[in-house]
Amino acid sequence: MNIQTAIDSDKAKAVGPLPAGHPPVRQGRIGVLLSNLGTPDGTDYWSLWRYLREFLSDPRIIELNKAIWYPILYGAVLTTRPQKAGANYAKIWNREKDESPLRTITRSQTERLAAAFADDDRVVVEWGMRYGNPSIEGAVERLTAQGCDRIVFFPLYPQYSATTTATANDQLYRGLMKMRRMPTVRSVPPYYDEPAYIEALARSIETHLTKLDFEPEVILASYHGIPKSYFEKGDPYHCHCLKTTRLLRERLGMDEKRLMTTFQSLFGKAEWIKPYTDKTVERLASEGVKSIAIVNPGFSADCIETLEEIDGEVREVFMRAGGEKFAHIPCLNDSEDGMAMLEQLVRRELAGWL
Numbered sequence: 001m002n003i004q005t006a007i008d009s010d011k012a013k014a015v016g017p018l019p020a021g022h023p024p025v026r027q028g029r030i031g032v033l034l035s036n037l038g039t040p041d042g043t044d045y046w047s048l049w050r051y052l053r054e055f056l057s058d059p060r061i062i063e064l065n066k067a068i069w070y071p072i073l074y075g076a077v078l079t080t081r082p083q084k085a086g087a088n089y090a091k092i093w094n095r096e097k098d099e100s101p102l103r104t105i106t107r108s109q110t111e112r113l114a115a116a117f118a119d120d121d122r123v124v125v126e127w128g129m130r131y132g133n134p135s136i137e138g139a140v141e142r143l144t145a146q147g148c149d150r151i152v153f154f155p156l157y158p159q160y161s162a163t164t165t166a167t168a169n170d171q172l173y174r175g176l177m178k179m180r181r182m183p184t185v186r187s188v189p190p191y192y193d194e195p196a197y198i199e200a201l202a203r204s205i206e207t208h209l210t211k212l213d214f215e216p217e218v219i220l221a222s223y224h225g226i227p228k229s230y231f232e233k234g235d236p237y238h239c240h241c242l243k244t245t246r247l248l249r250e251r252l253g254m255d256e257k258r259l260m261t262t263f264q265s266l267f268g269k270a271e272w273i274k275p276y277t278d279k280t281v282e283r284l285a286s287e288g289v290k291s292i293a294i295v296n297p298g299f300s301a302d303c304i305e306t307l308e309e310i311d312g313e314v315r316e317v318f319m320r321a322g323g324e325k326f327a328h329i330p331c332l333n334d335s336e337d338g339m340a341m342l343e344q345l346v347r348r349e350l351a352g353w354l
C-alpha cells in the first residue's frame with residue numbers, strides 16, 4: 001500500500017497518513033524569497049549576450065515598441081555591448097567563486113537570513129534573480145517542494161520602480177501561472193523611508209567615514225537612474241530616492257550641499273533623471289572640491305554599477321577633473337546592520353503567518 005505522510009510541520013499529526021493513491025501533500029511552511037536583479041553566469045561574450053538579451057527584452061526596462069526596439073537590440077546592442085560589459089565584469093569578478101559580486105552577496109544575505117530563522121523549521125529562505133540564475137521560478141519550486149504554501153517575496157530594492165520592483169513581481173507571478181497549487185504570496189513593499197533602513201545606512205556611512213584618512217567635502221548619494229519619460233509617466237522612483245536622501249541628511253545632520261542626490265548608470269541616448277553622477281563629480285572638481293565620498297543607497301548589494309562604475313569610472317572622472325581624494329562607501333550587503341534591517345522587515349511581513 002502506498003501510504004504517504006504529509007509535510008505539515010506543526011500540523012503533521014492532524015493531517016496524518018494519506019489514503020492509498022492520494023497525491024503527496026506538502027503544506028504548512030512559509031518561504032521567504034529574496035530577489036535581486038540578476039547577473040551574467042560568466043564574463044564571456046555569450047554569457048553576457050544571454051543576460052543582456054533577457055534583461056533588455058523586458059518591456060518594463062525598454063518601453064519602446066518591439067518592432068522598433070528589437071532591430072536595435074539584436075543589431076547594435078547585442079553585437080557590441082556583451083564584449084564591453086564582459087570586460088567590465090571581469091574587473092570585479094569574484095574569481096574564487098567564479099561569479100559576480102551580486103551573486104555572492106545575495107547568496108550570503110540568504111544564508112544569513114536563514115540562520116536568523118534557524119530555530120523555526122516553519123520558515124525556509126531562498127533566493128532567485130529576475131534575470132538569469134538562480135531563477136525566481138526555480139526558487140519557488142524549491143520552496144513548494146519543502147512544503148511552503150505561503151511565500152513572502154522580497155524584491156531587494158529600497159525604492160520602488162516599475163523597472164525593478166514591478167518586474168520582479170511580474171516574474172514571480174509568471175512562474176506561479178504554471179502551478180496548479182499556487183502558494184499564497186505577500187510582497188514586501190519598498191522600504192526607502194523605513195527607520196531601520198535609514199538607520200542602517202546612516203551608521204554605515206558614519207563607520208566608513210571614520211575609517212578614512214580624510215573628511216570628504218561632499219558626499220553623493222548616487223542612485224541608479226531611469227529614463228526621464230518613465231518618471232513623467234508616474235514612476236515614483238525619483239521621489240523615493242529624494243526622500244531617502246532627505247531622511248539621511250536629517251539623521252546625519254548634513255545639509256543639501258554636503259549630501260547630494262545624483263543618478264548614475266545611464267543607458268541609451270534618451271534623457272534620464274538628473275543630476276547625473278559623472279557630470280556632478282566633474283563639476284564639483286572643476287569648482288575646486290578636492291575630496292568626495294559616494295554612497296549607493298539604492299543598491300542592496302555591491303555590483304558592477306557600484307564597484308566598477310562608481311569606484312572605477314566615476315573615481316577616474318573625479319581625479320582627471322582635479323579631485324584628489326575619493327572614497328566609495330560599500331552597500332549594506334550582508335553586514336550586521338543590513339541583515340538586522342532585512343530581518344526586521346521580513347518579520348513584520350510574517351505577522352499573522354507565524
Ligand SMILES: C=CC1=C(C)c2cc3[nH]c(cc4nc(cc5[nH]c(cc1n2)c(C)c5CCC(=O)O)C(CCC(=O)O)=C4C)c(C)c3C=C
Nearest residue numbers: 037038039040061085102161163164224226267303304305
Ligand atoms: C534601460 C535600461 C536600464 C534601466 C531602466 C535600469 C534600471 C535599474 N537597474 C537597477 C539595478 C541594476 N542594474 C544593473 C545592471 C544593468 N542595468 C542596465 C540597464 C538598465 N537598468 C544594464 C544594461 C545593466 C548591465 C550592466 C551593463 O551592461 O552596464 C545592476 C548590476 C547587475 C550586476 O550583475 O552586477 C543592478 C543592481 C536599478 C535599481 C534600476 C532602476 C531603479
Ligand SMILES: [Fe+2]
Nearest residue numbers: 037224265305
Ligand atoms: Fe540597471
Ligand SMILES: [Fe+2]
Nearest residue numbers: 265304305309
Ligand atoms: Fe553601469
